[in-house]
Amino acid sequence: MISGRFLRLTGTSGLILLACLLAAAIYVPVANQFIDPGSPFHVNTASVVVFGKYLCFAMLALSIDLVWGYCGILSLGHGAFFALGGYAMGMHLMREIGPRGVYGNPILPDFMVFLNWESLPWFWYGFDMFWFAMVMVVLVPGLLAFVFGFLAFRSRVTGVYLSIITQAMAFALMLAFFRNEMGFGGNNGLTDFKDVLGFDLQADSTRIGLYLLSIAALAVMFLICRAIVLSRLGKVLIAVRDAESRTRFIGYRVEHYKLFVFTVSAMMAGVAGALYVPQVGIINPGEFAPANSIEAVIWVAVGGRGTLVGAVIGGIGVNLAKSYFTGALPEIWLFALGGLFVVVTLFMPKGILGLISHWRRRQPPPEPAAETGAPSSTAAEERA
Amino acid sequence: MNTLHKELTRTVLYLDGISVSFDGFKALNDLSFVVEPGEMRAIIGPNGAGKTTMMDVITGKTRPDVGSALFAGQHDLTKLDEADIAQLGIGRKFQRPTVFESHTVRDNIVLSLAGKRSVFDTLFARAREEEADRIDRVLDTIRLADRAGMMAADLSHGQKQWLEIGMLLAQDPSLLLVDEPVAGMTDAETVQTATLLKEIARDHSVVVVEHDMSFVQDLGVMVTVLHEGSVLAEGSLDHVSADERVIDVYLGR
Numbered sequence: 349m350i351s352g353r354f355l356r357l358t359g360t361s362g363l364i365l366l367a368c369l370l371a372a373a374i375y376v377p378v379a380n381q382f383i384d385p386g387s388p389f390h391v392n393t394a395s396v397v398v399f400g401k402y403l404c405f406a407m408l409a410l411s412i413d414l415v416w417g418y419c420g421i422l423s424l425g426h427g428a429f430f431a432l433g434g435y436a437m438g439m440h441l442m443r444e445i446g447p448r449g450v451y452g453n454p455i456l457p458d459f460m461v462f463l464n465w466e467s468l469p470w471f472w473y474g475f476d477m478f479w480f481a482m483v484m485v486v487l488v489p490g491l492l493a494f495v496f497g498f499l500a501f502r503s504r505v506t507g508v509y510l511s512i513i514t515q516a517m518a519f520a521l522m523l524a525f526f527r528n529e530m531g532f533g534g535n536n537g538l539t540d541f542k543d544v545l546g547f548d549l550q551a552d553s554t555r556i557g558l559y560l561l562s563i564a565a566l567a568v569m570f571l572i573c574r575a576i577v578l579s580r581l582g583k584v585l586i587a588v589r590d591a592e593s594r595t596r597f598i599g600y601r602v603e604h605y606k607l608f609v610f611t612v613s614a615m616m617a618g619v620a621g622a623l624y625v626p627q628v629g630i631i632n633p634g635e636f637a638p639a640n641s642i643e644a645v646i647w648v649a650v651g652g653r654g655t656l657v658g659a660v661i662g663g664i665g666v667n668l669a670k671s672y673f674t675g676a677l678p679e680i681w682l683f684a685l686g687g688l689f690v691v692v693t694l695f696m697p698k699g700i701l702g703l704i705s706h707w708r709r710r711q712p713p714p715e716p717a718a719e720t721g722a723p724s725s726t727a728a729e730e731r732a
Numbered sequence: 733m734n735t736l737h738k739e740l741t742r743t744v745l746y747l748d749g750i751s752v753s754f755d756g757f758k759a760l761n762d763l764s765f766v767v768e769p770g771e772m773r774a775i776i777g778p779n780g781a782g783k784t785t786m787m788d789v790i791t792g793k794t795r796p797d798v799g800s801a802l803f804a805g806q807h808d809l810t811k812l813d814e815a816d817i818a819q820l821g822i823g824r825k826f827q828r829p830t831v832f833e834s835h836t837v838r839d840n841i842v843l844s845l846a847g848k849r850s851v852f853d854t855l856f857a858r859a860r861e862e863e864a865d866r867i868d869r870v871l872d873t874i875r876l877a878d879r880a881g882m883m884a885a886d887l888s889h890g891q892k893q894w895l896e897i898g899m900l901l902a903q904d905p906s907l908l909l910v911d912e913p914v915a916g917m918t919d920a921e922t923v924q925t926a927t928l929l930k931e932i933a934r935d936h937s938v939v940v941v942e943h944d945m946s947f948v949q950d951l952g953v954m955v956t957v958l959h960e961g962s963v964l965a966e967g968s969l970d971h972v973s974a975d976e977r978v979i980d981v982y983l984g985r
Contacts, residue, residue, distance in 0.1 A: 580842070580857040587832045587843055594830040594896075597791060598844045598903055599818030608851045 357574055361657045361701070366567055372399070373563045377556045393552050396559050398671065400627045402664045403562035407569055407620035409647045409663030410656060411613040414573050416645065417654030418582065419609050420589035422507075425514030426617050427641035428521050429489035431631065433618025435525075436488055438538035438631040439472060440481030441549075445542050458540070459533045469531045478545060485622040486615040493614030494607065501603035501610075506592070515638050522636030537632025544626050555627070562623050566660065569616050573656050576612070585609055646689050652699030661700055743805055744769050744907050744937040745790065750799030751961075752785055759785040760796070761961035767907065772933035774948045774969075775941045777958035778982050783941045784827070786958070787909050791824045792817045804906070819849065823900035827911040829892035833885035837876050837895055840884050841867050844899035866902070873931065874898035875924070890921035897928065907937045914947050926950040945969075957982065 358366060376399060379391040408430050415421040447454040451461040455468055474480040496517060500510060528534035547554040576582050587595045588602050596602050625631045634640075644663075651662020666688070673681040696703050745767040752760040760782045767773055775783055788794035789801060792814045801809040807820055818824075832840050845863060848854075871877040874894040879887065884895060893913055900908050913929065914922045926947060932938060933953075942948055948955060948969055955972050957965045959981050965972045972978050 576855070579855050581851060581854040583835060583839055583843055584854055586834055590832045590834055591830045593814075594826070594832070594899075595843075596814040597818055597824045597826075598899060599815050599849050601815040601849065604851050 357571065357578065359574065359657075361655075362570065362574060365570065365657050365660060369563050369567050373560055376559065380552070380556060393555055396552075396555050397627050400555070400559040400562045401624060402667045403559070403566050404620045404624035404627070405644070405647065405667050406660045406663035407562075407566050407623070408617050408644050409651065409659040410566070410569055410573055411616035411620065412644055413648045413651075413653060413656055413659035414576065414616070415609055415613045416648060417656070417659070418577050418589060419585040419606060420592075421606060421610060422511045422645070423514045423610070423613075424511045424638065424641050424645060425516075425518035426613070426644055427638070428518040428636050429493060429614040429617035430621035430624070430640075430644075431521070431525075431633075431635035432489045432492065433485045433621030434625040434631040434635060435532060435538065435621075436475075436481055436484040436618070437622035437625045438541070439475040439484075439532075440478060441541035441544060441626060442538050443472070443476040444544065445540065448542055449540070457533070457538070459528075459536065459538075460531070463528060471531065482622075485618050489614040489618035489621075490611050493611045497607045497610040501606045504603070515641070518636050518638050518641050522633050522638075525633035525636060533632070535633065537630060537634075538625075539630040539632075541626065541629055549626055549629065558623065558627050562627070565619060565623055569619070570656060570660065572616075576609070577656070581605070581608075643685070646685065646692075648699075650688060650692050650699055652701030655699070655701045658699050658701035665700070742769070743767065744771070744803070745939070746800075746802040746805065747786075747790075748800050750786075750789060750796045750801060752782075752789060752794060752796050758961050760789065763799070763958075763962050765956055765963055765966070767937050767939060769906075769937055770933075770935070772929070772938040772940065772951065772953045774951055774953055774955045775939060775958060776943070776945075776948060776955060776982070777964070780960075781958040782961040783958055784911065785961075787824060787911060787941070790817075790909060791822060815849070818903065818905075821904070821906040822909065823903045823905035823907070824909045825893075825896050825900055825911055825913060827915060829889065829896050831884045831887075831892050831895050831899070833883070835884055836880065837871070837882055837884055837887070838867060838880040840895055840899055841870050841902045844902040846902070846904040870898045870902045873901060874928065890917045890925075893917065893921075893925070894928065897932070901932065905936065907939070908932065910938060910940045912942055913940065914942065914944050922947055923950065 355363060376391050376396055379389055380393060380396055383390045385392070408426060411429075412423060412426050415423055442457040445457065449458040449461075451458055453461050456465060460468070475484070496514075500513060505513065524530055525532050525537075526535055532538065541549055543549050544554070547557065549555075577585070584595065584600055584605055587600075588605055592602055621631075621635075647662035647666045648659045649662070650666055651660065652658025666685075670681060670685070673684050692699060698706075743766050747766070748764045750760050750763045751758065763782065763786060775786070777783055785794060789796050790809060792809060792812050796810055799810075803809050803817070803820060803822060809817060812820070832843065835843070842859075842863070845866060848857075868877065871880055874897055876887075876891060876895060876898065879891070884892065887895060897910070897913065900910075910929070914925050917925060922944065929938060929940065929951065940951065952969075955967065955969050956963055957972050957975075957978050959977075964981065965975045965978050
């Protein structure tokens, strides 16, 4: 009974994804700790961190897929929500350094001492408490998305215009965070973190812990997204994507639905950013760069828009390819990324996942009789 | 005054002196007309006569410059938005069939069912028994019961038109606005659609905008002729087609 219900929640491809995540959660720590470093099966700690990073990117991709794939809101500013979550985490990690900074000030982070600030700005209050920082990780991106979405959706800004203003939002935040007077470390951002909740951030065990936490967060987010898109609300979202005015004329207040999903998605992006920062050890205004948000949209497009599983595949896959290419053929990477997007748009409108289900359909069905009367191929693809 | 008020509340739709202009172009010019409960009314008129703008005003998409629009004698339609008006009980079918293509036929109806429409209601909504019955009844009415599991994208043009009408029915509105329901339909589908609309008109008020004269003839209802944003003539089809002015502007000699 329970397992049947669970399978309905995850879907077949989702179950495979969760199984892969579980396998990765078991294999990577074991291979890191217990397999001899000389063996090809060994995973070094640097790679654990890199995988952890990709998991955060996959969460960002998932959050974009929820708004873009299911509600048709093409946000080109989701990197900003990711960065805000990251900053909230970074602020906590800064406070946790305490007197161990270069200047030894027990309250003020190094950059504030360097700028000759006398006291902590009000918006840094409370970040010394872990729980407060965690609340802010979801609250700040959520609130920004709520206010931004309230204004944009109420004025019925849609399509490319909405994409442009989300992009402008990310750009404006980047410029603001670059300023020293803002109180977020300016150009350099926040870095030199020492530990989180008392665990040394450089220790293997902490890094593995963060990696495992990222896997768990990704799995939970995936299930939340699935629950949303399978609910009747999810059906309304797809309805809005396909025929917004029809949805309005049968009595749904479309802007409320968009606002809900946009805010939830921004909160998810914030959590992804918060898990990202302790693993990479720095957060700076460059994370707000519009190009980052666009790249994240490409991951979703490559993996398969509106499939959730595809977003995760895209987020991890494209970044794996990126680290391979930037290592092996550094000059080529940007061309490869651009080319990838062109190829996907032209030949794989439904991304990798769409391609897979297309291939599976093209194989002769085991019992031809069962196929008669089936609607055209597009229907089955939509369902897959 | 009192008698006028009583008169008003007995109407389903009451438009009085409505004018709308876009950049100086008068789309509606002092338009007035009334739909009684249970009535089916056909609206005809040449392109640009203001038929679609009139529907936009009734459904809250366009605000009139002047004039009043009352629903059931008490709701001021000029002050409400699309979602409010839809929930009050006015359903609208677009000219081009607009259905939710990546949902099944059944889900299209489910989403349209009258009921709570807020974000949290839908997030935690469960399918209910009585819903299933109503869905089946609607599917029977629009003759798509055997295609309930099909993706709406895979329906023929005519079937999409019916599905959209079914979505209106599921909303359970007291007034249906139907814009060119038979555009692009085969002759057989046109005849079936006329039957379907007559069936629906038994317990709903219906306003149909249509170009197809033989279809209007099939419906056999009172006709309002619009021209340059106001009512040119009103009456049975035979009556208005005998009207000199109607012949001049619309039917042609």
